[in-house]
Amino acid sequence: MPSGDQWDLGDPSRPAAPGAVPEGRGVPPFPTDLRSLEVDASGKVRSVVGITRDDQTLPDLSGWNVEELLAERDKPFTVPSTGGDGSWRVLSLPREEGGVRITAQSLDEVDDTLGRLVIIETVVGLALLVVLGAGAVATVRLQLRPLREIERTAAAIAGGDLDRRVPAQDPATEPGRLGAALNTMLGELAKAMRERDRSAETTKRFVADASHELRTPLSSIVGFAALYRQGRDQGVVADDPRTERWMSRIEEEAQRMGAMVDNLLVLSRFDETPHLQPADVELGGIAERVTQAARVRAPKTPIALDVPEPVLAVADGERVRQVLENLVGNALHHPPPGTPVSVAVRRAPRAPAPGAAAVGALPAGVSEVALLTVRDEGPGIAAEELPRLFDRFYRAPGAPGGRGGAGLGLAISAAFVAAHEGRLSVTSAEGRGTEFTVVLPLG
Numbered sequence: 317m318p319s320g321d322q323w324d325l326g327d328p329s330r331p332a333a334p335g336a337v338p339e340g341r342g343v344p345p346f347p348t349d350l351r352s353l354e355v356d357a358s359g360k361v362r363s364v365v366g367i368t369r370d371d372q373t374l375p376d377l378s379g380w381n382v383e384e385l386l387a388e389r390d391k392p393f394t395v396p397s398t399g400g401d402g403s404w405r406v407l408s409l410p411r412e413e414g415g416v417r418i419t420a421q422s423l424d425e426v427d428d429t430l431g432r433l434v435i436i437e438t439v440v441g442l443a444l445l446v447v448l449g450a451g452a453v454a455t456v457r458l459q460l461r462p463l464r465e466i467e468r469t470a471a472a473i474a475g476g477d478l479d480r481r482v483p484a485q486d487p488a489t490e491p492g493r494l495g496a497a498l499n500t501m502l503g504e505l506a507k508a509m510r511e512r513d514r515s516a517e518t519t520k521r522f523v524a525d526a527s528h529e530l531r532t533p534l535s536s537i538v539g540f541a542a543l544y545r546q547g548r549d550q551g552v553v554a555d556d557p558r559t560e561r562w563m564s565r566i567e568e569e570a571q572r573m574g575a576m577v578d579n580l581l582v583l584s585r586f587d588e589t590p591h592l593q594p595a596d597v598e599l600g601g602i603a604e605r606v607t608q609a610a611r612v613r614a615p616k617t618p619i620a621l622d623v624p625e626p627v628l629a630v631a632d633g634e635r636v637r638q639v640l641e642n643l644v645g646n647a648l649h650h651p652p653p654g655t656p657v658s659v660a661v662r663r664a665p666r667a668p669a670p671g672a673a674a675v676g677a678l679p680a681g682v683s684e685v686a687l688l689t690v691r692d693e694g695p696g697i698a699a700e701e702l703p704r705l706f707d708r709f710y711r712a713p714g715a716p717g718g719r720g721g722a723g724l725g726l727a728i729s730a731a732f733v734a735a736h737e738g739r740l741s742v743t744s745a746e747g748r749g750t751e752f753t754v755v756l757p758l759g
Contacts, residue, residue, distance in 0.1 A: 349422040351375065351404070357382060357414035373397050375404035375420040385416045394423070402427065462491035466498060478506050534574045541567035579724040583708070583731065592735055597633040598626055599686055599756075603661045606640040610657075614648050622660040627686050629756055635732040636688075636756075639740075642725035643690040643752045651694025651750075660689045667739065667755045673702040674741035676734035678757055688754040697744040705742055706730040729754075 351366040351374055359382050367374065376398045377385070385408040392407045404420040411417050462485045472480040481499050485492035544563050600623035607621045640659070647657040667678055667685045678685070697705070704710045709723040726740075733740040736756055744750035 349425060351418075351420045351422075353418040353420070354411065355382060355385070355415045355418060356411075362415075373399040373402070373422075375406050375418070377406075377418070382416055385418065386410055389416075395420075397422070462489070462495065466491070466495055469498070473502065478502075478509065534570050534577060537570040538567060538574065541570065576724065579728055583724065583728055592632040592635060594630050594632055597629060597631050597636065599629055599631075599636065599688060600626055600661045602633060602637050603640060603659050603688065606637060606644055607659050609641075610644045610648060614653075616654055617648060618654075618656040619644075620656070620658040622658065622662075624662060627661055627663050627758075629686050629758055631736055631756060632732075635735070639729040639732050639754060640688065640690070642729045643754075646725060646752075647690055647692040647694075647750075651692045655692050655694045657693075658689075658691045660687070660691075662687050663758070668753070670739060671702075671741035671743035671751075671753065672699065673705055674739055675706050675730040676737070676739040678739055678755060679737050682757045684758040686756045686758055688756070689751055691749060691751040693749045696746040696748050696750055697742075698746055699744075702742055702744060706740070 351364065353364050353374075354362040356362055364374070374397070375395045377395060380395075389408055389410060392405055394403050395406055396403050402422060402424045404422055406418060406420045409417045409419070465485075466482050469480050469482045481502060482495035485495050487493060487496060541563050544559075548560070603623060604621060607619055610617075611619050644657065644659065647655075664685050664687050665683070667682065668687070706726050707723075708727040710727075711723040730740050733754055733756075738754060738756040741753050741755075742750065743753070
């Protein structure tokens with residue numbers, strides 16, 4: 317500590333003369349956050365009370381003179397500390413003998429308290445925000461619970477549970493009114509679907525019964541036509557070319573109607589019990605037999621077969637053969653005569669994207685499939701006709717091949733493929749031909 321018996325107010329960082337700070341036995345301790353300075357009329361600091369060896373910081377009054385300090389008498393003001401950190405609250409009073417007495421208190425404790433209050437308020441504020449946020453989330457979830465119930469109900473209905481209904485809610489709320497309206501709509505929809513199913517079942521039963529009843533008279537008509545031909549060959553019946561032509565036409569139409577009745581019976585029986593007899597079959601061999609039979613029926617039509625490797629599958633070989641025969645038959649009958657047809661069988665790691673129209677769905681997790689494609693290079697089918705190709709009794713208008721079938725071949729094929737958990741799709745464009753693709757799961 318420097319020596320000296322006077323202290324200039326302009327240099328308040330200079331400590332007072334030794335002994336200026338009362339020390340010793342019997343002297344009551346002075347608060348360490350207070351300072352008392354005696355300044356004479358000339359601005360010299362005569363004594364300082366309150367500094368210690370550990371804390372010699374004082375209020376920084378270097379910018380003040382005695383007149384300015386006296387002008388602030390009885391009005392506390394704040395000045396910085398000589399140590400550079402913190403500040404002091406200062407009160408100046410006049411001395412009787414001239415000069416000014418300065419009393420200063422450090423604001424460090426006040427600043428520390430304010431800092432702690434800021435931290436406490438920040439923590440409390442953040443905690444309050446968390447609590448309010450959690451409360452808001454809980455309130456929103458509570459308010460949205462009826463809408464989630466409606467969402468779950470809609471998902472269940474989309475999954476096939478048509479008897480699912482939205483739980484009853486307060487009808488005075490919007491979710492309650494929405495749920496009630498949805499339940500009413502679902503009731504009407506379920507009623508309409510039951511009526512549709514009942515009507516479809518009645519139609520199927522009628523078709524099955526009518527098919528059974530028609531088989532006998534059709535067989536009789538075919539039998540009478542055959543009997544006429546036998547009598548003609550034996551000379552019992554006169555050989556009349558006109559009668560022969562009409563009898564041939566009757567026999568042809570009766571056979572066509574018999575084939576249609578047989579198809580109706582196949583569909584009706586398959587609707588009741590879609591029975592399959594799965595076994596290990598080689599799909600390429602089935603395609604080869606179908607192609608050979610088609611070449612015999614249509615010797616002037618180029619029919620190509622592409623089977624790069626054997627494709628083994630667990631399937632009902634007879635049903636697969638009927639599917640291929642129907643598809644190849646369509647390719648031969650509907651385009652103009654002589655239109656090239658190609659048949660292909662191959663293995664693929666995954667199913668291709670379905671065409672413009674498709675029926676059936678592959679099971680989840682299939683790692684390998686068999687693809688059976690039948691393509692013709694004919695004029696194609698209009699895009700608006702494609703979605704209805706697999707409907708029963710539907711025939712695309714303006715089929716260029718002339719007289720077509722009853723519109724049951726593709727419906728039967730779709731039913732057989734769906735029973736194998738496969739998919740039948742069609743891709744076509746006017747002027748670019750038509751391609752049917754059968755996808756069967758292999759593993």
